[in-house]
Amino acid sequence: MASNDCDTLIIGQGLAGSALAWQLAAAGQRVCVIDDGHTTSSSVVAAGLINPLAGLRFTRRPEVGTWLDAADRWYAELAHTFGRIFFHALPMLRLFRSVEQRRFHERRLADPASRELLGAAFDADHCPEPVSAPHGGFIQRRTGYVDMPLLLGELRTWLIQHQQLVESALNPAQVELGEHAVSAAGVRAQRLVFCDGARLRANPWFNALPLVPEKGEILNLVSDDWQPHHIINGAYWLVPLESGEMRFGATHRHKQIDDRITAAGRTELVDAVRALRPASPPARVVRQQAGIRPGTVDRYPLIGQHAVHPRLWVFNGFGARGALVIPWYAQCLADHLQHGTALPAEADIRRFT
Numbered sequence: 097m098a099s100n101d102c103d104t105l106i107i108g109q110g111l112a113g114s115a116l117a118w119q120l121a122a123a124g125q126r127v128c129v130i131d132d133g134h135t136t137s138s139s140v141v142a143a144g145l146i147n148p149l150a151g152l153r154f155t156r157r158p159e160v161g162t163w164l165d166a167a168d169r170w171y172a173e174l175a176h177t178f179g180r181i182f183f184h185a186l187p188m189l190r191l192f193r194s195v196e197q198r199r200f201h202e203r204r205l206a207d208p209a210s211r212e213l214l215g216a217a218f219d220a221d222h223c224p225e226p227v228s229a230p231h232g233g234f235i236q237r238r239t240g241y242v243d244m245p246l247l248l249g250e251l252r253t254w255l256i257q258h259q260q261l262v263e264s265a266l267n268p269a270q271v272e273l274g275e276h277a278v279s280a281a282g283v284r285a286q287r288l289v290f291c292d293g294a295r296l297r298a299n300p301w302f303n304a305l306p307l308v309p310e311k312g313e314i315l316n317l318v319s320d321d322w323q324p325h326h327i328i329n330g331a332y333w334l335v336p337l338e339s340g341e342m343r344f345g346a347t348h349r350h351k352q353i354d355d356r357i358t359a360a361g362r363t364e365l366v367d368a369v370r371a372l373r374p375a376s377p378p379a380r381v382v383r384q385q386a387g388i389r390p391g392t393v394d395r396y397p398l399i400g401q402h403a404v405h406p407r408l409w410v411f412n413g414f415g416a417r418g419a420l421v422i423p424w425y426a427q428c429l430a431d432h433l434q435h436g437t438a439l440p441a442e443a444d445i446r447r448f449t
């Protein structure tokens with residue numbers, strides 16, 4: 097194999113491309129990643145929340161146990177390898193937004209699989225944090241957040257040290273498909289996997305897939321009189337970081353999809369954080385960021401091989417829960433490429449063809 101040859105060439109070093117590169121390298125493959133310096137990465141913007149019971153009804157998807165176990169394993173493996181903590185386990189304070197939501201919680205308690213994740217409900221005057229909770233809430237378990245900038249930074253350094261990173265923007269139209277290999281940016285590989293996040297929309301090979309991009313804005317805040325001990329999740333969520341700052345978000349926009357911060361986004365979030373603690377001095381905004389969540393119509397990922405060009409693959413569509421689900425699906429795709437094991441049907445792009 098020539099020095100610029102590899103088994104798998106990955107486009108994008110967000111969480112998806114990073115996790116896939118790690119799993120393939122662990123399986124003995126020679127991997128190369130092309131990334132343009134996170135120009136459009138939603139991973140560097142994300143709060144990295146891990147929340148197994150998402151949504152207004154606290155729905156537990158059947159795959160949740162598998163996702164959580166794979167995430168626990170991978171973040172622990174990285175912590176062991178790099179000597180850094182990437183996943184911070186923190187209980188999540190869920191604030192009911194209505195009386196009806198309290199009933200959903202009661203119903204979930206009747207389900208043994210969900211019960212292990214749910215604490216008992218509390219009333220408005222027994223909230224464990226000094227926040228407005230007119231309908232009460234409950235504490236959720238097996239939650240926390242991934243320090244995404246730290247994780248992406250460590251894995252980028254790891255790729256550079258192994259001469260596996262090409263820092264450049266790739267125009268997908270310049271990919272050369274040969275009979276025996278695929279080439280891009282001077283690298284020749286057996287296969288190429290697009291982990292290009294929301295830029296899948298401009299990808300000539302996979303842009304017919306039903307990606308549902310969703311813009312989100314997020315703030316970093318500092319408070320002089322409050323450091324929460326929980327992640328707080330009501331209409332918005334707040335994550336207390338080890339540094340003392342808090343991340344607060346996020347907005348959800350399905351129109352005007354770009355990754356620019358806006359005054360409207362900032363106002364929406366500042367008003368929401370004030371509503372959480374109306375009688376206290378407002379927290380200061382120290383940073384505002386925006387990104388695009390690569391969502392899908394059925395909220396499951398887009399993984400698989402191009403129907404006509406078998407050297408081209410896609411690993412994308414992780415929506416608003418990449419931190420939870422990417423470790424599992426990266427392992428599945430690596431196993432599939434290495435050993436031919438079946439891809440999980442719920443994520444296989446063949447469900448759309």
Ligand SMILES: Cc1cc2nc3c(=O)[nH]c(=O)nc-3n(C[C@H](O)[C@H](O)[C@H](O)COP(=O)(O)OP(=O)(O)OC[C@H]3O[C@@H](n4cnc5c(N)ncnc54)[C@H](O)[C@@H]3O)c2cc1C
Pocket residue numbers: 107108109110111112113130131132133134135136137138139140141142143144145146264265266267268291292293294295311312313314345346347386387388389390411412413414415416417418419420
């Ligand atoms: C405001 C906000 C908050 C969020 N909060 C959470 C959260 O709390 N928990 C959670 O799990 N998820 C959250 N998400 C979603 C999360 O960001 C995604 O699920 C996940 O990070 C997607 O990772 P990815 O690697 O697929 O895409 P990306 O992170 O977008 O990575 C794609 C990478 O590919 C590069 N790239 C693309 N095309 C090319 C090209 N042609 N050439 C070179 N490089 C290229 C990009 O620059 C980027 O670095 C949030 C998203 C937003 C916007």
